[in-house]
Amino acid sequence: MTIHDITLTITPELPVWPGDPPVRLSQPAHLERGDLCTITRLDISAHTGTHLDAPAHFIPGGATVERLDLDALIGPALVVDARGQGDLTAEVLQGLAIPPGVQRLLLRTDNSALWQRGEAPFAEDFVAIAPSGAAWLVERGVRLVGIDYLSVAPFDDPAPTHQILLRAGVIAVEGLDLRAIEPGAYQLICLPIKIGGADGAPCRAVLVD
């Protein structure tokens, strides 16, 4: 059994969505300063690094993160090669030969290469799911869709794609690092921190081979 970690490491250098609070990690207590123990304080947005969006992110009255169905977050997943594509429209997704019945779909796009740049600033021209692609995923019965940059939706018009997915209860996992992952079938485990009332949360996501 091989476990592939597809989670970004949360550091202050991690790019964040423009306008979101930057990652701040501090250590109010530290052994080196003579404290009893070391304690790290996290000051981050719920949408930091590898994270998921709950329906409440865009849908009034939508489910918050602690109420998500764990069943959608653990199970068989397909990683598809969507490199060399622009925005993922219904037509583009149709052309990726995704078999029917896939419930968890992870899209490896050209975005993964952006993580190679390490501390690079936020990239606005990332590959995203177009509204028609979101509708296609809902029609196909996908329950979880993951992508390898910080949003499933295009930078200049984020609402429609999010609304279509989240209204249908499709969980959006964002900020995956799929650089080292060959397309194919895996078992996904993607569990968000259980924060009451939150519209999203950082996840530790792994693929098991």
Ligand SMILES: [Zn+2]
């Ligand atoms: Zn998000």
